[in-house]
Amino acid sequence: MGDARAPRRPLGLRLWLSGGWLTLLVLAAILAPWISPQDPLAQDLFAGRLPPFWQAGAEPGYWLGTDSLGRDVLTRITYGAQVALVVALVAGTATCLVGATLGLIAGYYRGWVDLVVSRLIEIWMAFPPVLFAILLIAVLGPGLWSIVIAIVVIDWTRFARVVRAEAMSQSAMDYVASAQVAGRGRMGIMLAEILPNVMATIVTMLTLEMGIAVIIEAILSFVNLSISTDFPTWGGMISEGRLSVHQAWWVLVFPLIALFLTVLSFSQLGEGLKDRFDPVLR
Amino acid sequence: MSNAFLKIRNLSAQLHDGTPILRAVSLNLNPGEVHGLVGESGAGKSMIGKAVLGTLPHAIKITSGEIWLDGENLLTLPTAIWRKRIGARAALIPQDPLTALNPSRRIGPQITNRLVDILGWRRADAQTRALDLLAEVHIPDPERVMRAYPHELSGGMRQRILIASAFAAEPDMIIADEPTTALDVVVQKQILHLIRDMQQRHGTALLFVTHDLGVVSKTCQSLSILYAGRVVEETDIHSFFNGPAHAYSAALLAATPKYTAPTGSLKPVPQSVIDAVQGEIAAFDRLGRGGA
Numbered sequence: 390m391g392d393a394r395a396p397r398r399p400l401g402l403r404l405w406l407s408g409g410w411l412t413l414l415v416l417a418a419i420l421a422p423w424i425s426p427q428d429p430l431a432q433d434l435f436a437g438r439l440p441p442f443w444q445a446g447a448e449p450g451y452w453l454g455t456d457s458l459g460r461d462v463l464t465r466i467t468y469g470a471q472v473a474l475v476v477a478l479v480a481g482t483a484t485c486l487v488g489a490t491l492g493l494i495a496g497y498y499r500g501w502v503d504l505v506v507s508r509l510i511e512i513w514m515a516f517p518p519v520l521f522a523i524l525l526i527a528v529l530g531p532g533l534w535s536i537v538i539a540i541v542v543i544d545w546t547r548f549a550r551v552v553r554a555e556a557m558s559q560s561a562m563d564y565v566a567s568a569q570v571a572g573r574g575r576m577g578i579m580l581a582e583i584l585p586n587v588m589a590t591i592v593t594m595l596t597l598e599m600g601i602a603v604i605i606e607a608i609l610s611f612v613n614l615s616i617s618t619d620f621p622t623w624g625g626m627i628s629e630g631r632l633s634v635h636q637a638w639w640v641l642v643f644p645l646i647a648l649f650l651t652v653l654s655f656s657q658l659g660e661g662l663k664d665r666f667d668p669v670l671r
Numbered sequence: 672m673s674n675a676f677l678k679i680r681n682l683s684a685q686l687h688d689g690t691p692i693l694r695a696v697s698l699n700l701n702p703g704e705v706h707g708l709v710g711e712s713g714a715g716k717s718m719i720g721k722a723v724l725g726t727l728p729h730a731i732k733i734t735s736g737e738i739w740l741d742g743e744n745l746l747t748l749p750t751a752i753w754r755k756r757i758g759a760r761a762a763l764i765p766q767d768p769l770t771a772l773n774p775s776r777r778i779g780p781q782i783t784n785r786l787v788d789i790l791g792w793r794r795a796d797a798q799t800r801a802l803d804l805l806a807e808v809h810i811p812d813p814e815r816v817m818r819a820y821p822h823e824l825s826g827g828m829r830q831r832i833l834i835a836s837a838f839a840a841e842p843d844m845i846i847a848d849e850p851t852t853a854l855d856v857v858v859q860k861q862i863l864h865l866i867r868d869m870q871q872r873h874g875t876a877l878l879f880v881t882h883d884l885g886v887v888s889k890t891c892q893s894l895s896i897l898y899a900g901r902v903v904e905e906t907d908i909h910s911f912f913n914g915p916a917h918a919y920s921a922a923l924l925a926a927t928p929k930y931t932a933p934t935g936s937l938k939p940v941p942q943s944v945i946d947a948v949q950g951e952i953a954a955f956d957r958l959g960r961g962g963a
Contacts, residue, residue: 563771
């Protein structure tokens with residue numbers, strides 16, 4: 390039966406790398422006003438399309454070059470990280486709370502609650518999500534909160550479906566029957582017996598959802614439906630960089646890399662954390 | 672028979688599409704008695720246990736009948752009160768020790784919560800009681816096991832823990848739902864001994880659900896034979912093995928393999944007998960999880 394209390398496994402490379410990149414990003418976002426080499430909005434038409442530092446013609450202080458209006462790419466990426474991270478945390482968590490709660494209740498209580506939630510999920514899944522989001526922003530008006538609301542509204546089904554299925558399979562286990570016979574209330578069983586066993590799944594999906602939220606925000610920025618067009622966002626930068634990709638590829642590529650690494654890190658963080666929340670693997 | 676403390680009268684249950692699961696089942700459980708509930712897979716034996724405990728799958732509804740516990744018909748009570756009544760008097764030893772303990776909680780609280788929640792014990796007393804019981808079911812180093820997670824223990828260990836847990840609140844009745852089916856034969860034998868031993872020491876009535884007549888002969892004082900949701904015979908153990916009254920029981924007994932004549936004695940239940948019992952076993956795919 391082994392040791393009753395196995396020693397904690399060391400953090401894997403996966404957790405180190407993804408956690409490292411996300412920590413760096415959080416620090417950059419918080420410290421942006423102090424560490425950024427330039428003003429993110431300052432235009433300088435004489436310094437337009439400066440290449441990154443290793444290329445001929447680069448200017449000191451503009452590490453990753455400038456866009457066609459002379460704004461510093463590195464600075465705008467750091468400021469863009471603010472939006473990306475706020476959206477990831479707030480929208481990801483809110484989506485998780487809404488979806489997981491509905492899924493858990495539907496999967497455990499079954500009956501008419503399940504009927505209503507399941508039909509809602511089916512109807513929701515029939516909408517093309519990005520168009521749905523665009524429609525929502527059009528109605529709500531652009532802004533950070535509109536984006537958060539749009540992400541929650543279009544993506545809660547992702548959690549609800551999976552958590553519902555998990556809760557259903559856990560409910561069929563004998564330990565739930567034993568808890569019922571032991572006189573535990575329905576709510577008590579759901580929270581104390583079933584929730585802990587669904588937690589590993591929820592945490593994995595939460596981090597995945599954070600990555601997805603970043604992507605949705607970028608897509609909305611790309612079609613100019615995010616927060617005000619002045620404030621730098623990764624999606625907005627990609628959209629602008631696309632116009633001058635033949636003259637200044639760096640305006641497009643660097644925010645794309647930041648976006649890619651962030652989404653990848655979130656999903657890898659989830660994979661790494663899942664093992665820590667899984668009672669059998671812990 | 673009138674002093675039976677659990678009385679089931681004409682209990683019928685069906686799936687929501689109308690497929691009968693139990694048909695007018697009646698049985699009695701006297702204080703301190705071990706009663707076997709025997710039948711093939713799909714005969715509805717587990718469902719009787721689940722019906723008494725109020726833990727039937729969602730798909731199965733009780734249509735008629737009575738379940739009397741201490742002169743109170745459980746079926747007339749709201750589910751919450753039903754479970755409270757039965758929870759104070761009865762416990763379950765489940766079929767599969769691998770799914771019967773919550774994988775994300777330590778063993779200790781899973782035994783003691785019951786005592787604290789239902790019977791209002793002090794946590795320290797419950798702790799002491801749990802340790803005593805673990806020792807009683809021959810678990811080495813109970814202190815450490817209390818702190819362990821279920822996956823750190825073997826199947827046999829987990830079944831012992833479930834037995835200890837079932838006896839913890841000194842119930843008057845325990846429903847053992849094929850408690851040895853998921854274990855290998857050697858461990859099976861130990862667990863059977865343990866259950867009988869505990870039952871005798873604590874004087875608990877035991878409703879023993881099994882498909883194994885060999886187990887019944889060693890464990891039970893009386894038994895009910897089930898076929899297709901119907902009790903075909905309720906009798907005491909001696910008269911059953913000396914000559915069962917019902918044709919199906921006789922055929923079932925004849926189908927039991929014997930060590931003395933390993934090859935020649937395997938007789939399936941004849942079709943004529945099955946036809947005579949009227950009613951078919953519900954198709955497997957229409958049964959809830961856990962089958963039988």
